[in-house]
Amino acid sequence: MNNIKTFLVLILLVLLAGLPFLIKGIAPGWWELFSHILTKIFLNVAFGLCLWMMLQAGMLSLGQGAFIAISAYMTGILSVKYQLVTNLWLCYLIGALTASVVSLLLGLITVHLRRIFFLLVTWAFAEMLHPILTSFENPFGGAAGIVNIPPPSGISLFGEPGTGYYFITLLYAVVVTLIIWSVSLSKVGLIYKSIGQNDILTTFCGIHVRRYKLQVFALGCFLTGVGGGILASYLTAVSPETFTFFASLDIIMINLIGGMGFIMGPIIGAVILTGMNEILFAVGYYKMTVYGLMIILVIRFLPGGLISILAVLRTAFRRTGGNQKKGGEVERTVA
Amino acid sequence: MPSQLIMQMAVTGLVLGSIYMLMASGLTLIYGIMHQVNMAHGVFFMLGAMLAYYATKFAGLPYFVSLFLILAVFPFIGILFERVIFRPIRHLWLAGYMSTIGVWIMIEGLGWQFFGTVEKGLSFPYEVLLRLPGGVIIPLSKVTVCLLAVLIIAVVYFVVGRTKLGRQMRAIEQQPKAAKLMGINSDRVVAMGFALGITLAGMAGGLVSTLYSISPTSGSGPMLKAFIIIILGGLGSVTGSVVASFLLGFIDSFGGTLFGPQAGHFLGFALVIVLLIFKPAGIFGHE
Numbered sequence: 037m038n039n040i041k042t043f044l045v046l047i048l049l050v051l052l053a054g055l056p057f058l059i060k061g062i063a064p065g066w067w068e069l070f071s072h073i074l075t076k077i078f079l080n081v082a083f084g085l086c087l088w089m090m091l092q093a094g095m096l097s098l099g100q101g102a103f104i105a106i107s108a109y110m111t112g113i114l115s116v117k118y119q120l121v122t123n124l125w126l127c128y129l130i131g132a133l134t135a136s137v138v139s140l141l142l143g144l145i146t147v148h149l150r151r152i153f154f155l156l157v158t159w160a161f162a163e164m165l166h167p168i169l170t171s172f173e174n175p176f177g178g179a180a181g182i183v184n185i186p187p188p189s190g191i192s193l194f195g196e197p198g199t200g201y202y203f204i205t206l207l208y209a210v211v212v213t214l215i216i217w218s219v220s221l222s223k224v225g226l227i228y229k230s231i232g233q234n235d236i237l238t239t240f241c242g243i244h245v246r247r248y249k250l251q252v253f254a255l256g257c258f259l260t261g262v263g264g265g266i267l268a269s270y271l272t273a274v275s276p277e278t279f280t281f282f283a284s285l286d287i288i289m290i291n292l293i294g295g296m297g298f299i300m301g302p303i304i305g306a307v308i309l310t311g312m313n314e315i316l317f318a319v320g321y322y323k324m325t326v327y328g329l330m331i332i333l334v335i336r337f338l339p340g341g342l343i344s345i346l347a348v349l350r351t352a353f354r355r356t357g358g359n360q361k362k363g364g365e366v367e368r369t370v371a
Numbered sequence: 372m373p374s375q376l377i378m379q380m381a382v383t384g385l386v387l388g389s390i391y392m393l394m395a396s397g398l399t400l401i402y403g404i405m406h407q408v409n410m411a412h413g414v415f416f417m418l419g420a421m422l423a424y425y426a427t428k429f430a431g432l433p434y435f436v437s438l439f440l441i442l443a444v445f446p447f448i449g450i451l452f453e454r455v456i457f458r459p460i461r462h463l464w465l466a467g468y469m470s471t472i473g474v475w476i477m478i479e480g481l482g483w484q485f486f487g488t489v490e491k492g493l494s495f496p497y498e499v500l501l502r503l504p505g506g507v508i509i510p511l512s513k514v515t516v517c518l519l520a521v522l523i524i525a526v527v528y529f530v531v532g533r534t535k536l537g538r539q540m541r542a543i544e545q546q547p548k549a550a551k552l553m554g555i556n557s558d559r560v561v562a563m564g565f566a567l568g569i570t571l572a573g574m575a576g577g578l579v580s581t582l583y584s585i586s587p588t589s590g591s592g593p594m595l596k597a598f599i600i601i602i603l604g605g606l607g608s609v610t611g612s613v614v615a616s617f618l619l620g621f622i623d624s625f626g627g628t629l630f631g632p633q634a635g636h637f638l639g640f641a642l643v644i645v646l647l648i649f650k651p652a653g654i655f656g657h658e
Contacts, residue, residue: 096465145647152408156598157643163595164640167633285472292469324480331473332456335466
């Protein structure tokens, strides 16, 4: 079974690596659109997986957009505003470390809170970032933000920048997936899971719950932050309007649509949500209405996410019956 | 600093505080009864303001009649939403939470579509400037908003504290199962509680429509404040949220005047951080 999985993943990777050359060969005009959507998908996969890892420890954060923003702004400030660091890769690293440190500071006073309080405080934190970014002209550039953020150094290897960002974000998504996959299989991953299921019981098992919660928060925000820096380069500009409430909400929605039970959930969710966002771009204000309606309907009729369809089918196929996943997957994972 | 300015800021603080009080007490009420955080509170605020605006501007009703219209319409909207969307998932906290976000975004999107992007505002029909001794000038509209808000909160205290419905609500808040065993129709009471909370948000919106301009997104600011207030006051404590509302109203007013309009957001959050460090359960809260 494990061999088959590894084989499938390898095939998928080879396909993704060959995709640019395939599309450029068949329909060169479409590549610009495809590379844009796929780049966004790869970034969202990584962001969604970072939140998924935190969700395993029962920490639902509605402020992930803020950590992306912190890292993206750090990249912009270091590379353009003050021109301290010319190597963009170093900028991404420093940005991610900043996001991680901020998350640690926020975590120090919030990780012991009940989950709904944690959610509210991270949300308030993300909302508070917006006025700060808008009102301080000097480091953050005010409402206009920071423009002309350069691409990283190795990007010319791949020809035009679209292909370059495709491969950079693909690499980022694969590395993040591997890290989070191995963490979730390791002993630490099991500890996160048990904290998510019952933190009091976990404390009684002699596990320092607070430390592990801080650890997963900082790690998740670090990995998210790397993507934030890449996003800043990709968009070439950051402004307070780039990182609104929807940036944070999208990351939760990725987990909700895909399903939180398995690591494949957020990956599927990211593909579908990103695709939908691009398609819904055409309908204007109805985009919000459709988005809201989608949240309500998914929760009502598919509480385990899309991945739960697979699980239900598999149990039905095996006719074991006993282990059937009926919904409420969201709750069991987080509660 | 002249005492005149201080008085003016205090008046603004009182007005903001009374609006926040309506929002936050509705949120607390809904949390207490449904055990669910209502992220759609802001859009009901917006709908209340829009209803008052359209009833006054287009249907030609007097302003106070349109406020009564909110009182008449919003309970039914609340019951409808509770019945259709929130009841089937009431026992699941994350699902409930995310559905309220879904309702928020759906209604805000519809709002942009139907109300347009132009900011709207009503003028208070009986506007008089009251001149107090000491050179302080207060418009009558602000006084009316404060008085009406206090009146509404008094009615809420009466309903929750003295009536049969209020006793049933408190029973469900304390022990949902035991309340059911005592023969309380919990579905009905929860629906009424949600309707009451929504109506408070709608009334806050209706009152605000004469003071500030309104747009489809204008509910999210007061809602964020209301959340900061219930974190400060402790979830589920109405008294705590009333005290914290006026605290935040004064902080917004003084901070906004002294340090610029964006400072209010920041100071409120800073207060949350300080409080979370020293007293995690809120001023009046209990774990």
